[in-house]
Amino acid sequence: CFTCSWNHCDVLICCLLMDWRKLFRTGKAADVFQYYTTLTSSEKQELLSQLHAIPISQLCSFVEEAKKSQCNNKNVVKPYVGQVCTTYLERDAEEICMGTAEGYRAISSNQVAAVVLAGGQGSCVGFDGPKGIYDIGLTSGKSLFQLMSERILKLCNLSHTYADKFAKSKNVGSNGDLSALSSDLPTIPFYIMTSPMNDAETREYFKQSNYFGLDSKDVSFFVQGVLPCLSDENGN
DSSP, X not given: OOOOOOOHHHHHHHHHHHHXXXXXXXXXXXXXXXXXXXXXXXXXXXXXHHHHTSOHHHHHHHHHHHHHHHHOGGXXXXXXXXXXXXXXXXXOHHHHHHHXXXXXXXXXXXXXXXXXXXXXXXXXXXXXXXXXXXXXXXXXXXXXXXXXXXXHHHHHHHHHHHHHHHHHHHTOSBTTBOTTOXXXXXXXOEEEEEOTTTHHHHHHHHXXXXXXXXXXXXXXXXXXXXXXXXXXTTOO
């Protein structure tokens, strides 16, 4: 008979460790446990929690597919040789007017949305937070998120005011059909991609800023997926 000093948590950690060691060894990633013995109990729990979130089998599959792709000459990327769209400055006044009218028509018909991939941090500019809220040095003090939001709101108002005028003057849009134009102020749904690191901070920033005049139901946030960095057998 003996007295066991382990508690429930210790037993659970031990069982999880055995399972994850086996799983990551199969995926040739057992080195994630290299410094496990130097961690405190809470740090060990945090490590196992992080490992639990990694789809190791799927990750290994990605790596194998990438290796095969490198060996397959059919997947070599080549320069694009097709027709390249001209720039705004290369268009004549007629084309610009038609394009503007069509853009306003689409917005007024609620056929346009905006998306920004804002998952990155501002570490490259010495800012510990989402890039979108960084002070870029404007005299107005406005952030990138504020500029984007205000431009979306401005577009909604412009399209509501001028879509009918532009479309009638050039008889463009849906073959000249203006029936799709609404008398209500159109909306441009704003989709913002965040990361696990800055999702909460980004959402709170918009909330505290009253969404910069946008309706909160028109602003949606979604978190990008993340995978660990990988290296080959040589550590590259």
